[in-house]
Amino acid sequence: MARIGLLSISDGRDFVHRDVTDHIARAGADLAAVLRAAGHEVITAPEQVSSSELATSQARWLADQHVDVTVFHHSVWTFPHFTMLAADATPGPLLLVANIDPQFPGMVGMLAGGGGLDQIGRVHARAWGDLADPGVRDRILGHVRAGAAVSALRGATFGRIGGRPMGMYTAVANADQWMRQFGVDVEEIDQWEIVRRSENADPARVTAARTWLERHAAGVHYDGDRLTPELLERQIRSYYAMRELIDEWNLDFSGIKGQPELTTHFCTMDVAEAFLNDPYDWEGPKETHVTATEADMDGALTMQLLKLLSGDPVLFADVRHYHADRDVWDLCNSGQHATWYAARSADPAENLSRVNFHPEVFYFPAGGASVQHLAAPGDLTFARLTREDGAYRMHVMRGAFETYDEETNERLMRASTYEWPHAFARLDAPAEDFLGRFGSNHIHAVPGDYTGELRAVCRLLGIRYDGFGAAA
Structure with a gap:
């Protein structure tokens, strides 16, 4: 959850400020309560801003608290230059919030201050209305989630395990651009580190993991050739190697090249990637660690943003096939889907019971x-x-996963690569539009509606929001 700085702004006339200070305090406490009820930490500036000096000093005080998002609260008419001075002393995402009250024109103060910020090019978001209205609360909290996600990116490290896979330009990004635009560093790590470190995994832990998978999965289909207990344990050892790299290099999210070196000469990273993206493994609950297959940098960055917005595991998939007769896409990629998506249950056993x-x-x-x-x-x-x-x-687009009767599910999965994970997606975008301008073979998703938050993220990052269908 976010660490939020709350700055209440007032009228600059001392005789007016004396009359409205109690109202500002009550309104600020109400807003703080809404934010805390959503699970956020709220740090309130010690004094209301009623002078130029306080505008700067209180904003600097909040900045020293290392908040993720700063909220300027306009519950009365506010002198616009207070907003300008406070914003100049405020790093990071900024949200202006105004009460709608005919007796106290906070909305006017927000518009005047926000207009000034527009004139100097200071990016900010705005939310307004009665806090008792669920729609108003959702608007405020959506902006907070967006701001917190953008703040969380800055100072993060992406672990790029291997290089460009199979000539994919869309999987490789410019590290300079990432640092400048997102504040994310890229740590280059050779795939040999997975091979080398996999030998260090504790044999008892590896065997326990394998037997856990055999016990809980719908099936582990050994064939004595491409899948043996030894090969499955090698994949589990690779998972532990990645966990070691993540801890040692303080990686916030990662990508593994895999193809062709590991997939031809060592083993696939399917088990490692699936369970890194899961909120659990065979040893219990854990934090998800976004991991993109084929070391897809922009894919991993998309996934990390979606994780920070939603808190859920994030899907990674190829746009594998389009069933035109059903207007349904088969989103399918070797082993990449977190097993959580099988049932989206908090109980790993329920999810694994549907995984082969x-x-x-x-x-x-x-x-x-x-x-x-x-x-x-x-x-x-x-x-x-x-x-x-x-x-x-x-x-950005909305859509839904669908399932059908068992015979249909089997037939549709066997139309592509049956052995890989599948998601049958009905997208809110015509196929002609999607295939005509979607800029990657990979796509990502989380449950719920985060289109508003993604709009806000794009504004904060200076990125063009490109929506499809109803999300346009």
């Missing part, structure tokens, strides 16, 4: 298990950061 571990297909001669399941139905937000002529844009 199949021998890898001919693409991957090194073998290992492919983590196969069908994503549970539900509404989602789909997104992907792409670049057009070097400038970032965020593709």
